[in-house]
Amino acid sequence: MTDTANKTVKRSWLRSHGYKPKGFWGLMWILPGIVMLLLFSYYPPIRAILYSFTDWNGESAIWNGFSNYVALFKDTLFWKAFLNSVVLTLTGMVLGNVMTILLAELLHNSRFKKTSSIFRFFFILPCLVPGIVTMLLWANIIFAASDAGLMNTVLMKLHLIKEPLTWYYGTDTVLYSLILTGFPWVGGTSFLIYLAGLQNIPESVVEAARLDGISTFKRLIHIDFPYLLGQLKYFLILGVIGGIQNYNLQFMITKGGPNYSSMVPGYYIYYQAFNYGKFGYACSVGVFLFVLLLAFTIFTNKRMRTTEDIQ
Amino acid sequence: MTNGIVLSGVMPVIRPKKKRMTAGQIAVLVSLVILLVLTLVPIYLMLIKSVKTIDQGIHQPYSITFPFNWANYKLAWLNVSPYILNTVVISALTTAFAVILCSTMAFGFTRFKFPGREVVFMVVLALTMIPGVLTLLPQYELINQLGLMNNPMGVVLPLAAGQIPLGVMLLRTFYSGLPGDLFEAAELDGASQFYRFFKIALPLSLPIMATLGLTAWMAAWNDLILSTLVLSWDELQTFTVALGGFTTDYYNKTHSWGVPLAGYVICSLPLIIIFSFTSRQFVSGLTSGAFKM
Numbered sequence: 297m298t299d300t301a302n303k304t305v306k307r308s309w310l311r312s313h314g315y316k317p318k319g320f321w322g323l324m325w326i327l328p329g330i331v332m333l334l335l336f337s338y339y340p341p342i343r344a345i346l347y348s349f350t351d352w353n354g355e356s357a358i359w360n361g362f363s364n365y366v367a368l369f370k371d372t373l374f375w376k377a378f379l380n381s382v383v384l385t386l387t388g389m390v391l392g393n394v395m396t397i398l399l400a401e402l403l404h405n406s407r408f409k410k411t412s413s414i415f416r417f418f419f420i421l422p423c424l425v426p427g428i429v430t431m432l433l434w435a436n437i438i439f440a441a442s443d444a445g446l447m448n449t450v451l452m453k454l455h456l457i458k459e460p461l462t463w464y465y466g467t468d469t470v471l472y473s474l475i476l477t478g479f480p481w482v483g484g485t486s487f488l489i490y491l492a493g494l495q496n497i498p499e500s501v502v503e504a505a506r507l508d509g510i511s512t513f514k515r516l517i518h519i520d521f522p523y524l525l526g527q528l529k530y531f532l533i534l535g536v537i538g539g540i541q542n543y544n545l546q547f548m549i550t551k552g553g554p555n556y557s558s559m560v561p562g563y564y565i566y567y568q569a570f571n572y573g574k575f576g577y578a579c580s581v582g583v584f585l586f587v588l589l590l591a592f593t594i595f596t597n598k599r600m601r602t603t604e605d606i607q
Numbered sequence: 608m609t610n611g612i613v614l615s616g617v618m619p620v621i622r623p624k625k626k627r628m629t630a631g632q633i634a635v636l637v638s639l640v641i642l643l644v645l646t647l648v649p650i651y652l653m654l655i656k657s658v659k660t661i662d663q664g665i666h667q668p669y670s671i672t673f674p675f676n677w678a679n680y681k682l683a684w685l686n687v688s689p690y691i692l693n694t695v696v697i698s699a700l701t702t703a704f705a706v707i708l709c710s711t712m713a714f715g716f717t718r719f720k721f722p723g724r725e726v727v728f729m730v731v732l733a734l735t736m737i738p739g740v741l742t743l744l745p746q747y748e749l750i751n752q753l754g755l756m757n758n759p760m761g762v763v764l765p766l767a768a769g770q771i772p773l774g775v776m777l778l779r780t781f782y783s784g785l786p787g788d789l790f791e792a793a794e795l796d797g798a799s800q801f802y803r804f805f806k807i808a809l810p811l812s813l814p815i816m817a818t819l820g821l822t823a824w825m826a827a828w829n830d831l832i833l834s835t836l837v838l839s840w841d842e843l844q845t846f847t848v849a850l851g852g853f854t855t856d857y858y859n860k861t862h863s864w865g866v867p868l869a870g871y872v873i874c875s876l877p878l879i880i881i882f883s884f885t886s887r888q889f890v891s892g893l894t895s896g897a898f899k900m
Contacts, residue, residue: 321800322719326727329712329771332704333731336746336768341737343745354748399642406635418643420890424878425650427829428847429871432854433649437656437864446652446669483646485890541740547832548851562740566832569744582741589738 341586348583352576354569364580374581377552377559384474384560385539392481393531397524399482400490401516422483427544434477435549439463464550467557474545474558486531493527494520533596537589561585653875657683657868664863676865683869686853690846691874697759697766697834697845698827704767705774705823706816712771713778714804718790728779734772747836761837762845766830770823781815782808817888821881828878846874 348364350357368374399419403412422430438446441462448460463473497519505515543562546552552559552567559567561581569578656664658675716728746765755761785808793803809816831847838844854867882889 319719319721322715322721322724325715325719325800326712329708329731329775330727332708332764332768333734333771336749336765337734337737337742337771340742340745340749343748344741347745395642399639402635402639402642405631406639407632408636411636415639415643417886419646420882421650421879422646424882425653425871425875426847426878428831428850429653429875430649432851432867432871433653436854436858437652438649444668446648449669480642480645482642488890537738541738544831547835565740565743575744578744579741582738582744586738586741590736593736 344579344582347576348580350576352579353573354575357576360576364577365584367577368580368584373556373559374561374564376556377561377564380471380558381540381542381560381562383471384542385536387475388481388539389532389535391475392486392535393528395481396486396531397490397528399487400494401520403487403491404494416488419483419487420485423485428548430478431545431548435464439473439477441465464558465554467555470550470554470558474550477545489527489530490524493524497523529596533593536592540585540589653868653871656864657872659863659865661861661863661865664865679865679869680873682866683873686857686866687846687850687870687873689842690844690849691877693759693838693843694828694845694847695877697762697830698824700759700763701766701770701827702820702823704763705770706820708767708771709774709778709819710809710812710816711804712775713782714808716775716779717782718800718803718808728775731772732776739769743832746833750837755837757838757840757843759838759843762830762833763827765833766827767823770819770826774819774822777819778812778815781812785811814888817885818891821885821889824881825878850874 347357349359349361351360351364403415406412406415440446440448441460441464442448443452443460445460445463447463448457451457452460462469464470501519505519510518541562543560543566546558546560546563547566550558552563562585565578565581568574568581652669655671656668657679658677659667659672659679660676663672663676712731716724750756750761750765753761755764789807790803793807798806829847830845834845834848838848841849850867850870853870854864857867858864
């Protein structure tokens with residue numbers, strides 16, 4: 297008795313405050329997710345922005361205005377890290393996308409349809425191996441700095457080098473090694489997205505080109521490439537956002553060294569916070585990257601829309 | 608097909624293309640094989656070196672050697688299995704949380720009207736713009752304040768929350784595609800909203816849930832930095848955290864890669880097995896980000 301009475305009271309209260317019962321239940325359905333997001337996804341970045349104006353050391357924080365940002369702009373080590381990251385991101389993006397488009401073209405033009413699913417399986421395989429395993433294989437076996445490392449053995453057999461190369465452990469070689477890690481950069485699922493793009497080219501366009509006797513190279517430039525622009529933009533945006541933040545190899549192998557020559561901003565945050573307790577300063581690095589990536593995303597989205605309008 | 612017949616009637620020149628194709632086709636096939644061999648070098652090394660004795664490892668480091676020394680796997684299993692079990696627990700919990708939170712949220716966003724629904728949805732989607740490097744330190748502090756240090760939930764909850772924005776978008780798109788009549792008819796029949804969720808929405812969305820679940824599983828399976836920060840007790844560590852140390856320790860003691868690499872193979876197998884059973888969901892999960900563009 298009292299139960300139903302309570303329910304009607306509750307419902308009428310909600311109704312009088314503008315909630316239809318349906319609306320109330322809608323909010324109830326999204327509530328668990330919203331609570332999780334507020335706690336773990338909204339609170340931390342807001343906190344990080346606030347902390348970037350303090351001297352937070354992990355325990356206490358005192359407001360110190362813009363001094364973190366002033367220090368950041370004068371910090372030559374940070375700018376070195378930033379430059380490294382730009383170099384790694386750009387080279388990685390160019391090499392990765394060129395090789396992946398090449399693979400997609402090869403698969404698309406292969407007439408052996410029976411083998412294509414086998415090829416797909418084996419090209420996807422590398423991304424199923426945990427990233428940590430792949431990194432350890434490159435660091436300990438392929439690019440091992442001793443004369444027993446795979447690349448050193450091969451290069452010495454070919455008499456291209458006399459002394460084993462230092463790879464990840466030399467100031468001159470570490471950036472090249474990071475770029476070359478993962479060669480030939482096609483393993484994973486990106487090639488499937490390019491392949492889908494190629495398969496979406498209308499049959500009539502392909503047929504017309506063939507009747508015109510267009511060369512393979514011209515077809516690539518004038519037909520395939522324009523049809524892949526959407527996918528390319530997607531990978532460029534993702535590549536910049538992911539690349540500027542990425543510090544897995546630094547975290548696992550180089551520790552930003554030797555002599556900071558492989559330092560990147562992502563690892564610089566970790567390094568400043570957990571080595572020196574400069575949590576507040578590290579947060580200002582994070583905010584800087586956030587603003588930069590946000591500007592980049594807005595800019596490219598605007599550009600994308602205008603180019604689409606022109607077309 | 609019909610196109611081809613009509614055209615070949617007009618232009619018989621097209622016929623001999625078959626012969627020219629074979630030379631080109633061989634070039635395509637050879638290039639594919641070369642790319643594949645280069646791509647699989649790390650996996651090849653992992654497999655062949657995982658069955659080498661110390662002696663074989665020193666004298667023939669890069670070729671296949673017989674007999675295979677399976678004892679490496681036994682030893683590796685003893686060392687690696689507790690960490691794999693920890694990773695499995697964390698991945699399973701992350702997947703469960705992500706799937707439950709995303710599906711209830713997407714159901715609320717699709718089947719109910721409430722003030723500010725679209726705004727809330729956009730605000731949730733906007734989270735994809737927040738880079739992980741910005742959130743890392745306060746998230747670490749938060750986990751500490753919640754008393755979740757050295758607790759698997761300290762890794763599970765942030766990882767599951769990270770899956771929500773894209774997961775909700777994926778599921779909302781799917782639920783919107785379901786015929787509304789289905790839900791309205793059930794409602795008229797007096798079915799409760801829970802019935803509509805569990806008996807209509809969930810069963811129909813199983814494939815997309817599998818996609819979402821696999822994405823969450825992969826994120827947890829490969830997580831390195833959060834696990835390193837939160838789980839410092841050895842008995843809680845995931846294999847991503849423990850594998851590096853185990854490799855170095857073992858190599859320094861024995862100068863052999865056999866056992867660590869056998870451990871790598873063991874850590875790689877679960878995902879490869881899941882993949883061979885659910886390759887369709889897997890591929891759509893791994894490429895699902897692309898559909899939003």
